[in-house]
Amino acid sequence: MHWWSGNGGVNTNWNYNSGGTTNWGSASGVVDNIAPPTAISDVVFDAASPTTNASNISAAITIQSLDCNGYTGTLTHSATITLTVSGTANTILCRFSAGMTYTPLTPTRALALLGTGDFYSGGHTIGNLTITPSGAGINQRDALTTRQTATLTIAGTTYTTNNFAITTGRMTLTLTTLAAGTSTMTLTRSSWSYSTGETPSLASSTIVMTPTTGWSFAGGGYAYGTVNISGATVGAGPFTGTNTFAAFTYTANAAVYDWISFASNFTVTGTFSVSSSSNLYRVHVKSTTRGVQVVIDNSAGPSFAGCSNMDVEDIALTNGIDMSATDTGNCGGNGSNWGFKAGINKYWHKDAGSFASATQWFTQSNGAGSLTTPPLPQDTAVFDASSIDAANPMITLDIERLGSVVFTGCAACQVYRGLSTGHYFYGSVTLNSLLSLGIGLVAGFRGRGVYYFTSAGLTITANIAVDPLTGSLLLADALNMPSYYLGIISGTFDAGGYAVSVSTFAAVAGTTVTASGTWTVNGSGEMWGVGAADYQTFNNPSMTLNIVGGAMEYSFSAGDENTYGPIHFLAIAGGTYYFVGSGYFSTISFAGDGHILFDDEMVLHGNIILTGATPSGLYASSVDGGQFYSKGANVAQNATLSYWSSLTLSDATTGCTDGGNNAGWIWHRYSKGVAAGVVADLDTSRQRSVPKSIVAAINSLGEIGRIRSVLRVIASGAVTASGVGRVRTVPRSVEASVVSAATVIIQVIVKQSARVLNRFNRALGTLGRWFDV
Amino acid sequence: MRLTTLIQVLVEEDTEFGWFRDSLYYRLEEHKGLSEADIEAVAQARVDAWVEQCKNPPVPVEPTREELEQRLVRLDQAIEADARRRIQLVDTITMRAVLEREL
Numbered sequence: 001m002h003w004w005s006g007n008g009g010v011n012t013n014w015n016y017n018s019g020g021t022t023n024w025g026s027a028s029g030v031v032d033n034i035a036p037p038t039a040i041s042d043v044v045f046d047a048a049s050p051t052t053n054a055s056n057i058s059a060a061i062t063i064q065s066l067d068c069n070g071y072t073g074t075l076t077h078s079a080t081i082t083l084t085v086s087g088t089a090n091t092i093l094c095r096f097s098a099g100m101t102y103t104p105l106t107p108t109r110a111l112a113l114l115g116t117g118d119f120y121s122g123g124h125t126i127g128n129l130t131i132t133p134s135g136a137g138i139n140q141r142d143a144l145t146t147r148q149t150a151t152l153t154i155a156g157t158t159y160t161t162n163n164f165a166i167t168t169g170r171m172t173l174t175l176t177t178l179a180a181g182t183s184t185m186t187l188t189r190s191s192w193s194y195s196t197g198e199t200p201s202l203a204s205s206t207i208v209m210t211p212t213t214g215w216s217f218a219g220g221g222y223a224y225g226t227v228n229i230s231g232a233t234v235g236a237g238p239f240t241g242t243n244t245f246a247a248f249t250y251t252a253n254a255a256v257y258d259w260i261s262f263a264s265n266f267t268v269t270g271t272f273s274v275s276s277s278s279n280l281y282r283v284h285v286k287s288t289t290r291g292v293q294v295v296i297d298n299s300a301g302p303s304f305a306g307c308s309n310m311d312v313e314d315i316a317l318t319n320g321i322d323m324s325a326t327d328t329g330n331c332g333g334n335g336s337n338w339g340f341k342a343g344i345n346k347y348w349h350k351d352a353g354s355f356a357s358a359t360q361w362f363t364q365s366n367g368a369g370s371l372t373t374p375p376l377p378q379d380t381a382v383f384d385a386s387s388i389d390a391a392n393p394m395i396t397l398d399i400e401r402l403g404s405v406v407f408t409g410c411a412a413c414q415v416y417r418g419l420s421t422g423h424y425f426y427g428s429v430t431l432n433s434l435l436s437l438g439i440g441l442v443a444g445f446r447g448r449g450v451y452y453f454t455s456a457g458l459t460i461t462a463n464i465a466v467d468p469l470t471g472s473l474l475l476a477d478a479l480n481m482p483s484y485y486l487g488i489i490s491g492t493f494d495a496g497g498y499a500v501s502v503s504t505f506a507a508v509a510g511t512t513v514t515a516s517g518t519w520t521v522n523g524s525g526e527m528w529g530v531g532a533a534d535y536q537t538f539n540n541p542s543m544t545l546n547i548v549g550g551a552m553e554y555s556f557s558a559g560d561e562n563t564y565g566p567i568h569f570l571a572i573a574g575g576t577y578y579f580v581g582s583g584y585f586s587t588i589s590f591a592g593d594g595h596i597l598f599d600d601e602m603v604l605h606g607n608i609i610l611t612g613a614t615p616s617g618l619y620a621s622s623v624d625g626g627q628f629y630s631k632g633a634n635v636a637q638n639a640t641l642s643y644w645s646s647l648t649l650s651d652a653t654t655g656c657t658d659g660g661n662n663a664g665w666i667w668h669r670y671s672k673g674v675a676a677g678v679v680a681d682l683d684t685s686r687q688r689s690v691p692k693s694i695v696a697a698i699n700s701l702g703e704i705g706r707i708r709s710v711l712r713v714i715a716s717g718a719v720t721a722s723g724v725g726r727v728r729t730v731p732r733s734v735e736a737s738v739v740s741a742a743t744v745i746i747q748v749i750v751k752q753s754a755r756v757l758n759r760f761n762r763a764l765g766t767l768g769r770w771f772d773v
Numbered sequence: 774m775r776l777t778t779l780i781q782v783l784v785e786e787d788t789e790f791g792w793f794r795d796s797l798y799y800r801l802e803e804h805k806g807l808s809e810a811d812i813e814a815v816a817q818a819r820v821d822a823w824v825e826q827c828k829n830p831p832v833p834v835e836p837t838r839e840e841l842e843q844r845l846v847r848l849d850q851a852i853e854a855d856a857r858r859r860i861q862l863v864d865t866i867t868m869r870a871v872l873e874r875e876l
Contacts, residue, residue, distance in 0.1 A: 408777060409800050430798075433815075454798065457819050478784075478795035478819065483831045497794045499823055503831075518791035522830040525844065544791040548830045570790070570827070 002037040002063075003028050004071075006050035013058035023055070037063050042090060045071035045100070054101075057083050065090045065117070074101040077109035077127070086114035093117025093138060096124050107150035107169075113138060114156075121145065129168075132156040133175065140164050148188045154178065173200070173220075180205035187211070194220035196241065203246065219243035219266075229260075238263040238288040245269070249306065252276040252283035257400045257421055259284035262315070267297035273306025279374060280356035280398060282329065287314035291469045291490070293333055311377055311401050312338060327373040331401060331426055332448045333469075343378030343403060346371060348410075349386060352393035354418065355402075377403045377426040383410035392436070397423060404451070407432040414438065422465070430454040430476075437461050445473045448491075452476045460484060466493045466511075475500070482522050488513055495519075505529070512537035522548040530559035539563040541586065549575045556580065569596070593618050780804040784816040790827040795819050 005025035008016040015036045016023050022033045029048035037043050039062040045055070051073030058078045064087035068075065075096075077083065085094045094113055096102050097120075104110075104127035112130040113119055118141045119131070126146045130153045131138055137158030146152055146168040155174040161183040169189035178200040186208040194200065198220065206226040209215065217227075219241035230251035239260075244267040252258035254277040276283040287294045295316045298304075304321050311329030315338075322339035330340040349367035353360040356374050363369030366386040375381040380403055388411035398418025404427030412434040417423070422442030428451040429443075440462030445451065448471040453464075460481035466473045468491035478499040479486075486500070488507035495515040503523035507513050509531040521527050527549065530538050543565040547556065555578040558564065566587040569577065576595045589609035590596055595618075596610075612618030782797040797815055799807065836844070 499793045517794045525836050552835050
C-alpha cells in the first residue's frame with residue numbers, strides 16, 4: 001500500500017522521486033520514501049496525511065485502488081491527465097472523501113475506473129469519467145456529478161447505481177447491465193446513447209435531459225421509466241430504438257421553433273406529453289425522415305392530455321386518440337388514429353397584425369366568431385374583402401407551418417416575414433396583386449395532395465422549396481422570382497404552360513417536373529441542376545429555356561437522358577458554362593462571347609446555333625472528349641470548337657451556316673427527313689461494323705429508286721454507281737470498291753412526298769444500324 | 774365552406790423570348806366591373822414586365838469565396854455519399870451472388 005506522506009514539501013507530484021525523497025510512505029503517518037505507486041498499488045490518503053500542500057496527479061497513472069477516507073487535504077489533477085483505478089482485489093475501488101477538496105477544472109482531467117468494487121465520488125464534481133466494470137461490476141455508493149460538459153462512458157459488465165442520482169453532460173453506455181433502480185439521471189448537455197442487445201434495468205429510473213445544443217436519444221430498444229426533456233435550444237432527436245416509455249414528456253422551448261423527431265417506432269404505456277407554451281412557437285413532432293411514418297404503440301392506453309401546441313407529421317398511433325378538443329396541428333402522414341380537429345376557414349380581421357396572434361382570426365368573415373388559436377396546418381387562412389380597412393397595413397407572417405393561405409379579394413397590405421426560419425405551407429397559396437411582399441428565406445410547399453400556387457403577378461422574394469412527397473404543386477399563373485431559387489425536393493411540380501422566371505432551378509432525385517412554357521433562369525453558380533434520369537422525370541420537349549447570365553462561371557446540370565426543348569443562352573457576356581450531363585435537346589443557341597463546355601454525350605435533334613459577338617470570342621468544347629451528335633441545321637459564327645472526340649454537324653447543303661471565323665469545326669454531311677430535291681449524304685468514314693452490310697443498305701435505298709429518285713455511290717471520291725429510277729441492286733464491282741474504300745458517300749435524291757420521305761427515312765434508319773451517323 | 778367563384782383570364786403572347794403564358798383571376802363581382810380594355814391593360818402589363826425582366830434581368834451576384842468553398846464541401850460530401858452507396862451496392866450484389874450460388 002502507498003500512503004501519502006507529502007515528504008516532497010512543495011514538490012507534491014505523485015511521481016516525485018529525487019535524491020531518495022518521495023511523497024509516499026509504507027504506512028499511515030510513516031515517512032519512509034517508498035517508490036511512487038504503480039499499477040499494483042493501493043493508494044491511501046487518510047487523516048494522517050499532510051494537508052499543507054495539495055497532492056497533484058501530474059502524469060497519467062494507473063493504480064489498483066484509491067481510498068481517501070478521512071483525508072481533508074486537496075487533490076489536484078493536471079490537465080489532460082487521466083487517473084486510472086483498475087482493480088478487483090478491494091471492496092473500495094475508488095473513494096473520495098467528503099471532507100477533501102477535489103476539483104478537476106476541465107473534463108480532460110479524467111478519471112477511469114476498471115474492475116470491481118465500490119465508487120464514492122464524495123460529492124465532488126468529476127471530469128470525464130469512464131467506468132469499465134468487469135465481473136461482479138462496480139457499485140455507485142453516492143450521488144455522482146460530473147462537469148456539465150463531461151461525458152460519462154460506461155462499458156463492460158454491470159454498473160449498479162444503488163438508486164443514487166447521476167448528473168452529467170452526456171451518457172454513452174455499452175455495458176451489459178446498467179442497474180439504474182430508481183435513480184434519476186440528469187443529462188445537461190447532449191446525448192443518451194445505449195447500445196442495443198444488452199440487458200439494462202431502466203424501467204424504474206428517471207432520465208431528465210435539459211440540453212442546450214442539438215442532441216439525440218439512442219435508446220437501444222429498452223423499457224424506460226420516465227423520460228423528461230425540456231429546454232432544448234432548438235431541435236430534439238432523433239430518438240432511435242424501439243423503446244418503451246412509461247412516461248414521456250417533452251416540454252418545448254417556447255422561444256424558438258422547436259421540434260422533436262423520432263427515427264423508430266416506440267411504445268408509451270403511461271403518459272405521452274409534448275407541449276409548447278406558445279401559440280406562436282408550436283412544437284413540430286415528426287419522423288426523422290419526412291414521409292417515413294413512425295408508429296407510437298399506445299395500445300396500453302396512455303394519456304395524451306398533456307399535449308398542447310404541437311403539429312404532428314408522419315407519426316401514427318396504434319389506437320385511436322381524440323385530439324379534436326385540442327389545437328393539435330395535422331401536417332399529414334399521421335394515419336387515421338389521431339382524431340385531429342377538422343380544418344376550417346379562419347378569417348383575418350383586421351388590418352395590421354401578426355399571423356400568430358389568435359385575436360386576429362375569426363370563424364367568419366368580418367370579425368364574427370372569435371378564436372383562441374391562429375390557423376393550424378389543416379386550416380385555411382383567408383384574407384377577404386373584410387380583412388383590410390386601413391391603408392396598406394403591415395401583416396407579419398410569423399407562423400412556421402400553415403395550411404392554405406388565400407388573399408383573394410382583400411385590399412392592399414404588406415406581408416412581411418416574421419421568422420428567421422422558413423415558412424411551410426401544407427396547402428395552396430393564393431396571392432393578390434395588391435400585396436407587397438417582404439423578403440423571405442424559404443417558402444416550402446409541403447401539402448401532400450394537389451395544391452396550387454397563384455402569385456398574381458407579384459415578384460416573389462423568397463426561395464421556394466417544393467416538397468409535397470407524393471403530392472403535387474401546380475402553378476395557377478406565371479411564376480416570377482428572378483432573384484430566388486426554385487427547388488423541387490420531392491413529388492411533382494407542374495408549371496403547366498406558364499412562364500417561370502427564377503434565379504436558380506434544381507430538381508432532385510425522384511421528382512417529376514412538368515413544364516411546357518417559357519422558363520428564364522438568371523442566376524449565378526449552379527443555376528440549373530436536374531437529377532439523374534434513373535430517378536427523375538424531366539421530359540419537357542415543349543419547354544423553352546432561356547439562360548441569362550453575366551461574366552462569371554455557371555453550371556448547367558441537365559441530368560441524364562432527359563428531354564429538353566430549345567435552350568437559349570441569351571446574354572453570356574464572357575461567362576463560362578459547364579454543361580453537365582447528357583440528354584436529348586432540340587436546339588441550343590448561344591449568343592455572345594464566352595465558353596460553353598459539354599462534358600457528356602449529347603444528342604441534338606435541332607440546331608446548335610453558336611454566334612459569338614467577336615471573332616474567336618466564343619468557345620465550345622468538350623471537357624473530356626465527349627460525343628456530340630447534331631442532326632439539325634446548324635449555325636456557327638465566330639466560334640471555336642475543340643476537344644471533341646466525335647462531332648457530326650450538317651453542312652451548307654443542308655441548311656447549315658458556316659458564318660466565318662470558325663475554327664475546329666468538322667462539317668459532316670447528314671440530314672434526316674429532307675425536303676424535295678435535297679441531297680441526303682451519308683458519311684461512312686466512321687463506319688463501325690460489317691462492311692459488306694453496306695451493300696444491303698444501298699440496295700435498301702435502291703428500292704426507293706423505284707419511286708423516281710436518284711442514287712449515287714461515291715467510293716473514295718469516285719462515283720462507282722449511279723442510277724435513276726429503278727436502281728435495285730449494286731453490281732459486284734461496286735460492292736468491292738465500296739468495301740475497300742476509305743470513305744463512301746451515298747447520295748439519294750428523292751421527290752417530296754410524305755410517302756417517299758417516310759420510306760426514305762426508314763431506309764436511313766436501316767443504314768443507321770451500320771454507320772455511325 | 775364558403776365558395777368563391779373566380780374568372781380565369783388566360784394571357785398568351787409570343788415575345789422575342791418565347792411564349793409568355795400567364796393567368797389573371799378575378800372574383801365574379803370584380804370581373805363584372807371591368808371592361809375588356811381594363812383586363813387587356815393588366816394582361817399587357819404582365820407581358821411587358823416579363824419581357825423587360827428578360828431584357829434587363831437582375832444582376833447575378835458573384836459567389837463569394839466562402840460560398841464557393843461551401844459548394845466544394847457539398848460536392849465532396851456528395852462524392853463521399855456516392856462512394857458509400859457504391860460500397861453498399863457492391864456488398865448487396867456480392868451477397869446476392871453468394872446466396873444464388875448457395876441456392
